[in-house]
Amino acid sequence: MKKVLYILTCASSSAPLVYDLIPKAQDEWDVCVILTPQARKFVDTPLLEKMTGHPVRSEYKRPEEPDVLPRADAILVFPATFNTINKWALGISDTLALGLLAEYTGLKKPILAVPCFKTGGGLDTNPAFRRSIRLLRRAGVQVLYEPDIYPPKNQIPPSVLLQTLHTLPR
Template sequence: MSAAGVGTNGPYRNSERHGVLHVVACGSPLAGHVGRLVELAQREGWEVCVITTPDGAKFVDRPALARQTGHPVRSRYKNPGDPDVLPPADAMIVCPATVNTVNKWAVGITDTLALGLLVEAQGRGVPIVAVPFTNAAMAVHPAFRDSLTRLAAWGVHVVFGDHVVPLHPPGTGERNLHAFPWGAGLAALRDRRCPVTPAA
């Protein structure tokens, strides 16, 4: 990275570079605004790569994010023999994390690239923060609550609760996007409160 704070893979507004941050965006209207998280992370010196779930890909502007990060946005596993196009993660933030992805992740399902990277990252001891975004009705489902508890017990820092990420009634998510605290996941990484213990 140059002294001006511009690396080979996009702009950095902080002269201190933290490493590579993988931002995983799941299938929610909130994913359409994930560029805000990218910008905040870059200001802190992270080199950011964006990965989406297949449903998350429906909401994001892939060309705009590629320009912003200097990396292609990936959503599917690569074909056999294809090179990896993203550098490995030094940390990961799943934001927005949907009920579907959280529940699959908690039982080790890897049927999407995002889930495969998350499960592998846990095994490598990569710090991971999960920031769920869902409505108040889905948030109380026992399976979702159990999944959050399991992930937290395994060392994932779960940023969730009305005091941090306000819940909303079903059908009102798009009207509440403005209130989402994009910096909450980064704050957890900044405080280094999210060590991941490799699975036995």
């Protein structure tokens, strides 16, 4: 049985890159997609559901509703936005996506975060972003941020993301 990978996608012009990532990840993982509420504007949710065979979630379920997704063995946050990285590092849990990140970080589950936004525009040099990256790394999150190698938005190829997932402690 394949392990479960949540691909948590944020509202970004890089969000459509998940269409290429999902089939490559499915060679080894049962993939489920979690979207930030704003990410729904950047992707085709019915297509993602068809690709994964699972419902795509972006909102909390009601307490009496059953969980529709299996528990994740690992999470890949791709693309991660400035907003999500900073809220996550601060422990803000005001969306399903951030709630899952807070929970899985506390459980020390394997998480790979890939910030993807334009470099040189001020966000990447903002002190809050640098502080958040340090905090998440100290909490055991693997942050793959190499904009000099993958300019201009740190859009790292799926093969590198999947290879990096293999290196995470389980």
